[in-house]
């Protein structure tokens with residue numbers, strides 16, 4: 465029997481057994497060498513610490529703070545907090561087809577604060593396909609020593625092919641919306657496979673390419689996630705006709721090497737479209753490298769984000785991210801807020817007048 469992961473509650477339970485986990489994601493094992501490098505990074509973090517601003521100063525700062533990338537819909541209990549947030553705007557990123565209605569609901573509830581963003585996150589790429597007869601197992605890359613039947617029930621779920629038409633409708637219905645969160649992740653393990661399978665890179669790339677092209681068609685920016693795959697992402701951009709790429713492209717929680725920044729910004733024909741966003745949530749895991757990579761980013765391309773999964777931690781997350789960027793760039797907190805806020809306005813220029 466074929467079931468859609470989105471229509472049958474029992475099947476859905478297998479696909480998303482625990483809500484509000486950090487995307488139900490498994491991180492790969494960390495080698496001793498990488499562990500040591502993280503310890504060194506933590507020591508370097510001491511240079512990032514800045515005394516917290518006073519309440520008066522904080523409210524002045526928040527006149528110029530907006531969140532370029534967050535997921536408050538993941539914590540339903542925290543949603544009421546959105547009303548009390550000091551951050552001026554929130555770009556709320558959708559994760560998968562059945563998550564998009566939650567993003568739309570938030571936009572309806574807070575029309576002057578929420579920018580709706582619709583996309584398929586790479587951690588859910590395995591649920592979205594292109595053919596009528598596709599199953600999750602068709603897009604999985606399974607460890608060589610394992611049989612398909614040991615991978616878990618998720619393998620027998622049929623792929624959604626309605627996502628593309630739905631995304632198109634949403635982009636039409638919400639003129640302030642952008643495409644996100646999309647991208648590629650070579651480290652993520654698929655939920656429901658007992659950590660035994662990843663989504664094929666080719667499938668993730670095709671999904672990303674389709675969504676970028678939809679964004680271009682509707683002249684919307686896109687917010688991208690990329691883990692251990694910056695080379696593949698750059699290849700995709702290099703081979704694409706610029707007409708099929710979005711007008712502005714955010715690399716969120718950017719974790720590439722400093723030289724990778726130049727690889728994007730100096731890319732022929734499309735280098736001027738890239739923005740780099742930094743979050744306390746992700747980027748603080750490697751603070752020394754983060755400072756170095758932020759310094760490589762042109763001042764007018766740096767964005768501030770929380771990437772948190774609860775409205776309750778958005779303001780604090782943004783302030784912490786702001787401290788890191790200010791430290792890297794040698795800016796005061798006030799300068800950092802003003803510059804990144806202007807960059808936010810440039811990136812979301814077509815979304816702001818409508819919210």
Ligand SMILES: [Zn+2]
Nearest residue numbers: 533557645771
């Ligand atoms: Zn995200």
